[in-house]
Amino acid sequence: MKKYIALVLTLVFLGCSSGSDKPDPQPTDEGKDRSVMLKALAENVIIPSYDQFKTKFDLMSAKSKAFTAKPDSQTLTEFRSAWTDAYVAWQRVELFDFGPAEKQIIRNFFNIYPASEAGIAANITDPTSSLEVPASYPTQGFPALDYLINGLGANDTSILAHYTTDKDAAKKLAYITRVIARMDSLLGKVISDWKGEYLNTFISKTGLDIGSSTSLMVNGSVLHYERYIRSGKFGIPSGAMASGIPAPEKVEAFYKKDISKTLAQTAHKAYVDFFNGRHAVTGQAGPGLKNYLDALGAKDSGTGKLLTESINAQFQTAAAKLDVLKPNLYEEVKTNNQAMKDTYTEMQKAVRMLKVDMTSAMSITITYTDNDGD
Structure with a gap:
């Protein structure tokens, strides 16, 4: 009888020990899982927003090329319209100023206003001037384009004269091309990073x-x-x-x-x-x-x-x-x-x-x- 009781007690002890080795299952709450939040925001909000902006930006770039090739009333109107659409789309991605955007300082190069008219004029005169230093922020991006296609004159006739009959017309057209090329380069780097290794880094750093x-x-x-x-x-x-x-x-x-x-x-x-x-x-x-x-x-x-x-x-x-x-x-x-x-x-x-x-x-x-x- 003593051996039987000892055997029962041993089995009970082992059973209890076996159960205690395994922690009680913890309830999962997906809402608190930051990796889920980060993945959803990156893949459903940030990256598609950049894609939408890139579509508008590319159209603006194409219209700018048509304008610089043949500056007239029609190409100016189409360039302005595409610039407006791209500027509006930019507002949907400017808030993502962390990670790749912060690395490229893209906001400062895309949307520091008011534009510096004197700085833009100096850059037009000197095609080798740097567009990478802080002093150049208000001489490029959307505000600079705003000045170049909307602010150079009181009306379209006056503005178009800057690109057709003015002695520096070629330089001004070249500056538009230079500004947009720089924007395209920076945007390309940001989107490439988001679609590359940074996406995994972003999701994993929880x-x-x-x-x-x-x-x-x-x-x-x-x-x-x-x-x-x-x-x-x-x-x-x-x-x-x-x-x-x-x-x-x-x-x-x-x-x-x-x-x-x-x-x-x-x-x-x-x-x-x-x-x-x-x-x-x-x-x-x-x-x-x-x-x-x-x-x-x-x-x-x-x-x-x-x-x-x-x-x-x-x-x-x-x-x-x-x-x-x-x-x-x-x-x-x-x-x-x-x-x-x-x-x-x-x-x-x-x-x-x-x-x-x-x-x-x-x-x-x-x-x-x-x-x-x-």
Whole structure:
């Protein structure tokens, strides 16, 4: 009997030991899996957005070649139209200023405004001037093209004269070609990196440290909303920033002012879509910052609601202020500036949510600095 009892106790002990060697299965929560979020944003949002922009850019390049080969009213009109379409499409990718875009400093070479008229004139005179130094930022990209096809004269006849009868006509045409060739080269490098080894690197660096993909992406995108949408498109031109002095000449697309609101609307919507993980082609919401924050259970400390609900509500409020503005933001600053300031104010509220509440919930450290008190 003693041997029997000992045998039973041994079997029971072994059974318990065998079970304890295997940890209880842990529930999986795909929303918290940062590799899923990073993969979806890269493959469904970032890369297809660049592809869409490249299509518009290539058309602009083709129209520029037609114009430089035969500068006349028709080729100028077609070049302008393609430039507008490409500039609008650029607003959907400018926010991806991390990874390959940050490496190439593509934003600074594509969209620093206002353009430097004196710098452009100097570069036209000296074809060997460098387009790679910081001083050259406002002499190239979309703002420079804006000046070259919309701002050289008071009307089309005057502008076309710069490219036909002016003594430096050939040099000016050559500069257009040079600017677009540089843009094409930089864009090609960024897209190639995203479709090459960087894609795997981006998806695999799932930590939350300063060098992780999530940290770089969040820092880059929050900086974009704060400095290049809120401040660049509204705060600086309206004077809502520290100086308090309106500067209508600093609106985006200064020489083609009637598209300035469209550019701002496109940039803001692109940011909202990115936050919500919307597919660049289908518009379907997928894994992204919103899903990740929801999976973390991030709450708005003031209301107790999901933080993403508060952020999206603030996005809608800011968009509503933007939508009622007239198409020409230059004129809005001069005649309806309080509406510009109101738009800035609502965007500022979104900045606080993104820069403080969102990053805190995600345990992300803000690595950039801004001197406006956020």
